[in-house]
Amino acid sequence: MEKKFTKLYRVWHWLLAFSVLGLLITVALRKTFLSWRTNSEIIQTQLSQSGIEVTHEIAKATAKAIRSGMWEWHYIFAVILVIAIVIRIYMMLTKKAKLPIIVFLQAESRDKLKYGVYMFLCFFILMMTISGVILYYHDLLNLTKDTVGWLKDLHEDMMYGVLIFVVLHLAGVFKHELSTKEPIVSKMIHGD
Ligand code: HEM
Ligand code: HEM
Structure with missing residues (x-):
């Protein structure tokens, strides 16, 4: 195996670390600030205080729509993760890693x-x-x-x-x- 901290090895490591941390952050947001369960209740309560009644389905769809822009990042980080895996496979095929x-x-x-x-x-x-x-x-x-x-x-x-x-x-x-x-x-x- 080649010297450990080569440029390719470091690029692989940081792409992997960046994408995995990014994926974990999108999940943390989905389960907290952008949770559709919590936000649909907020939407229903706030609108009802202003005299507007919306069904649970409408509140749920609105909360999911608010979340969707953030959740796109789950797939963007996923692409970066796949690139990191392809780099690792290349490194293994060329005997630069095991x-x-x-x-x-x-x-x-x-x-x-x-x-x-x-x-x-x-x-x-x-x-x-x-x-x-x-x-x-x-x-x-x-x-x-x-x-x-x-x-x-x-x-x-x-x-x-x-x-x-x-x-x-x-x-x-x-x-x-x-x-x-x-x-x-x-x-x-x-x-x-
Ligand atoms: C989710 C984030 C991370 C993932 C998934 C990850 C993954 C990995 C993996 C799989 C290895 C082993 C590589 C190998 O030899 O085959 C490694 C090594 C290493 N990582 Fe990370 N890493 C992450 C974050 C970090 C961070 C934030 C740091 C720095 C603070 C870091 C520093 C290192 C170092 C110094 C090594 C080499 C350790 C050694 O060979 O003794 N990693 N990492
Ligand atoms: C370390 C990597 C990853 C972690 C930690 C992770 C975590 C999660 C979690 C916890 C969920 C469930 C969220 C919920 O229902 O509350 C989820 C959903 C999902 N993830 Fe990942 N994921 C990772 C990588 C990927 C990759 C590489 C893809 C590829 C495209 C992917 C695609 C999806 C899809 C399609 C869903 C379902 C979304 C939905 O039902 O709306 N994930 N992920």
């Missing part, structure tokens, strides 16, 4: 924990991408309502896997930065 599971299996025992975290992080990100793309094209793929519902639940539940391993990764990076002399974060930005 499959995370192989890196884990070949790692010395003192590095197993670190590479174990990367392996699970990459696994969950890949699963999110596959399930997300299938969900996005569910009409084209003629999926049944049950399958779409199952995929949605899977996509949503696996997000917690991504969250847990992102937090473990960041904790590991900061611990390394603080407890050793190697400036690992600046190496990931500027190179070796």
Whole structure:
């Protein structure tokens, strides 16, 4: 394998980090400030205080319309994530990187924990991408309502896997930065 912090490796890492953090932010907004459940109630209450009664359906459609501009970013970040995955596949095909599971299996025992975290992080990100793309094209793929519902639940539940391993990764990076002399974060930005 080539030197670790090459330009391509850094581009791959930051595209991956940027897109995953972006995707997590869109989900956080969807579940809080732009939640259709909360906002449809606000719409109904506010309008009714002004003497305008709207049905639950109209309030729900309005809340979803307000959310939709933000949610487009879920798909924009998804495209960036797919580009990062394609770069990683290219790196693996040209022997510039290895499959995370192989890196884990070949790692010395003192590095197993670190590479174990990367392996699970990459696994969950890949699963999110596959399930997300299938969900996005569910009409084209003629999926049944049950399958779409199952995929949605899977996509949503696996997000917690991504969250847990992102937090473990960041904790590991900061611990390394603080407890050793190697400036690992600046190496990931500027190179070796
Ligand atoms: C959601 C966000 C992030 C994801 C998904 C992510 C993902 C990854 C992955 C998969 C690796 C292992 C690469 C490999 O060797 O195959 C890695 C390494 C690394 N990441 Fe991140 N990363 C994220 C955010 C960050 C942030 C914010 C920082 C800096 C503060 C950072 C700093 C590093 C460093 C320094 C390494 C190299 C560690 C080493 O080889 O010892 N990452 N990252
Ligand atoms: C780390 C990556 C990702 C995370 C954490 C993530 C998270 C989520 C979550 C939690 C939901 C459910 C939101 C809710 O119903 O409240 C969701 C929905 C969805 N995601 Fe992702 N996602 C990721 C990647 C992707 C990718 C790569 C795509 C590909 C296009 C995608 C497409 C979708 C679609 C189509 C939905 C359903 C939207 C709807 O029902 O309105 N996601 N995502």
